[in-house]
Amino acid sequence: MKSLLSLFIVLFSIVLNAQRFDFGKVSEEEIKQKEHPNDPEAPATYIYKKGKVTFTHDKIWRYVYEVEGRIKIYKKEGYEYATINVPLFREGAGSNEIFSNFKGFTYNIVDGKTTKERVENNQIFDIDVNEFWDMKRVTFPNIQEGSVIEYSYTITSPFIQALPEFYFQDQIPVEYAEYTMEIPEYLGFKTHIRERVELKRESSSRLKGLMYSYIPDNQQIKALNANKTHHASVTILFTTIKYSSQNAPKVLQEDYMNSYRNYLTSIRPELEWEKYSENTPVKKHSTSWEDIAKSITRHRSFGEELEKRNYFKSELTSALAGTSSQIEKVKAIYNYVNKNIVWNKFYSIYSNEGLEKAFAKKTGNVAEVNLILTAMLKEANLDAYPVLVSTKSNGIPLFPTNTGFNYVICAVKVNNELLLLDATETYASPNILPERTLNWYGRLIKNKDESEQVEVIPKSPSRRIVNMEVNLNEGGKMEGKLRNTYTDHLALEIRDSYASLSDEKYIENLENRYSSLSVSNFSFQNKKDPYKPLVEGYDFEYTNAFDQMGDKIYFQPSFFLISTKNPFIAETRSYPIDFKYPTQETYMINIFVPDGYQVESLPQSEIFELPGGLGDFKYMISHTDTNIQLRIDTSINSTLVPADFYEPLKAFFEAKVTKLSEKITLSRI
């Protein structure tokens, strides 16, 4: 009896729980709740969100995506969640995504009674974003601290290659989330899951009728019934798979982190195969990186485009004039494309208007610029290949999907060494790629059937070497000479920001950055030549360089050169730290001891290391009667540092800035 009762209670609570996450079942407690039980700071929470995908067939397949959710708003900062944006893709008549069946309500408690208000049709706005995107924007009425809103809508879409991506997490907590797919036996999907909170999986199968329509392609019927649509029904097996999560915490954007979206628990199903009967062959869609690479290569706007070579013949001949070695040829062609075909800031793995047209217009998207480069290199009998990559903004491509790659660069083999090229960026050079591409791995396309993984993150460090010599004068003023050398990515970053500025403007920026600095005899060497280190040199005067009190002088020997701010200020960290590329910085500082003074105290030389060989800091100082010599080296050897290392990393930078702020005391003899 007892066990029966407890069974009853269990069942009952399951039913209750299930009901709690149904549309319209808003409880009074939810509206009265003042703060989130697990996260009192949350401005709002999803009480639940659901997505369900089913399929229809009307000449073509379409998926029907039913979305619903309930959001509790605790604070004014959560009001933004009371506006919903639904982007809809459109390609043209017949292949647009359709938005329908919107229902939305706001719940409040007024004088102890629950009120429910509907979103009227005139509160749904249609925003015509551009030729590819449409957007529905809905805002809920009567939002107050405490309001609960509920919505449901349907999107019908012909783009079944990729089903909508569903996020189980957001920047606010998600108490319950559920994603369901009901898939007919004709279609097979591969599901890519990023699981940072645990997902529960349930599946079941059943037979069900599928209504479908088609235009017969039998010639005789066609003659009689010209293109008439036929309707039929068939009973087939449907498999339902449901993923659900409970109490997913919020995910916030942090500094030195690529997009927070990369860290949300999410699901993204992609079409893997179609099979209509025992007798018809399985139509395979991409499932591995190898397959993806293959399908992209066979795409008209990728592979075929690479084979056309006639349009650039004469330009190629003149670009190659006077070159003999392979490396000279590579540089000549790279420089030609870099200078002559301007990137229009669009990312794509496919050419848009075709390489020939882009070549004539002298501008194109990423694929056009770098495929022209690849084609020209090939035509010059060089061993060149396109390389597919995913940019940082596209996220880390953990799963093989068609959208996993969004960018193409080029690889060329010279003397058995692989050089990576990206001609979209004015000051990039072989193996020095723009930062956006330095993400994970790329896929080098050998030929129609073969591809291989290549590393795009640089292994050798970018360097900065600073030589400075200073004299301390009266009144806190110092005079000195400085030479600043940058290589590789550090040079690329400076060139990107400053190469187009005049020296005068650059000096103005420099002087305004350090307000007591005034610069003379400025020179920039190799300002626009990406093949050489960038060297900046100048003489300077700096006021407020040291403190003079009584018969003593106090100063920080790195002066204004190195920041003494710790970049890592947050107390804890949950995501990897992205340093972009390895770096090595060296400062060599020579300070003349002014006449009549002697060194009273110097900081001690010291070395700190990060665990796991991730990096180190060396502070070496010495003096004679006339000179103080300081050398500071900092290296960061790894680019993506796991969050576990945050504490030692923060402590490392803390120790570094404390060391850098130690002062030298000089006293009058």
Next chain:
Amino acid sequence: MRLILFFSFIFVFNVYSQKENFQSLMIPSELKEGADAVIRLDEVEVTVNSKRDVRQLQRTVVTVLNQAGNRHVVDHIYHSNSVKVRKAEAIIYDAFGKEIRKLRRRDFRDRSAVTSNDLYSDARYLYIDYTPISYPYTLEISFEISLSNSIYLPNHYFIKGFNVSTEKSSYAINYDPTDFSINYKESLLEEHLVEKTKSDGNLHYLAKSLPAKRYEEYSLPFQNLVPRVQLAPNSFFYEGFSGEATNWSQFGHWFHSNLVAGRDQLPRNTVAEITTLVAGVEDPTEKAKIVYDYVQRNTRYISVQIGIGGYQTIPAAEVDRVKYGDCKGLTNYTKALLETVGVTSYYTIIYGGKTQLGFQEDFPSIEQGNHVILAIPQDDDYKWLECTSQTLPFGFIGDFTDNRNALVLKPDGGELVKTTAYLNEDNHESFSIKGALDDEGHLTASLEISSRGLDYDRKQYLPIYSNTEIDTHYKKRWANIRNLQLNNIQFENDKREVVFKEQVEVSAKNYASKSGDRFIVELNPFSKYTSVPPRYEERTQPIIIKRGFYETTTFDLKLPEGYEIEAIPTVLNTSSPFGDYRVDIQKNEDHSLTFTRHFLLKAGIYPKESYTDFREFLSNTALRDNLKIVLIKK
């Protein structure tokens, strides 16, 4: 005979010179000086066919000299329900004036101008999608638009921005003087040698060879630095209404009676609710406070750029139902609620933005405003309410609408009134700090900071952030303090007195920099002034300090046992026309010292010649804020 020949020669010459050449190489060097782009030609002709049909013909040719100049290119044509594009074409030339691309109307792309701040707007634009392949290049655009309203007439700027010069710019307006008349205002035309011709029903301006202007900090708004003509109709047609605007009073009257009045009915239960809330309260200001609080609690701001062309307010009953609205809707709603409880208030049009662009007394025109607030008359003055904010205290408007002329719509006419100014000592940030340094050089301190005026405005948002964000906020604000830890943070927002109080406890490991047996200790880490304005080789504009501020600090610092003061710097106090800076260090009996600091920056207009002194005043302040003492081990 000779004479005729001479004339025909001139004629031929003229025709030749009119065939324009947009070679970039032909640009005179004085127009390239400091310019990222050159307006080769900007030709605007406005024709008023009737009050319901205004045409604007424009041809603009811009040569872009470098990448930074791309922002000066005219490649957008805005349109909406009341502004239709009738013709549009464009040509792009290379540096030699050779045509690279030609665009017809259908080659323009069309896009919604809705921003993420707007819920909805019918504004759209046509634009040219062009990636510059080399510099310089030239873009020529020609278009015709028709406006079905005449409340607004296109203005003309002969210089269109900073770092862009003008080779030739002309503006003409034609109208039938028997049917239409205009009011216009010219600014800085003579200084820039802009030629003008005027006849009945026609006005024409021509400017040539205007060099580029450079942005300078602490100067007048752009609008007041460049030659321009503003135009407005004396009588107009707007979305079904006819109106007159020969002066502000008349225009205000028209606006009020056609676009605001009669949209203030409220449902009975709301009337009952608000009546209950103010029951027993007699004082009108107290009643108004209750109503303002009610609006702040119950509504939210959403920009909805619809309704009649964007000027008519959503009815109060609609705002009451959905509990959101734009500035017009929320202001009108508040006004309706106040009316219900017997408090008079006026709908007020204003320019909202940090730049204080007030309505010009001698020139009534609607496009000077972009925002709406509410004015409650009180004695001889007004209390101003920002109805789109859910947090601002009653009667406090901050720097979005401060100290500028606004148009107060009274039923019998509009009136220009200057809004509240927050100046100098009004903007007071005061620091009271007690701290101790230990013999390792670590600092612990507790701070009480109170902020008034615009400092209040800046800080009152703090409590909405999460603990992590607040932690980061302080670490960034005091980034000069190494290894800063925040231990306890409390806020108090006193809306009645408009004071925001922060109580913060901090610690900083190795705060004092070591130098052998010495500690070098900064005395003003929490209220350091750092923003020194740039040097200019030649300052061309007067200095404007718009608002000014006042900072006071008292820092009691206990020194570590075992250390004694080796050196205290001599302090220099400055008083200048721009403000005062004063610090003092007192040694106390109990092995502690007290550092005090006063810094006042005074609002005002100062001659351009004093810029060096002004910069020196601020850079000396920044310098002196690094004040340090030296401690030595006993």
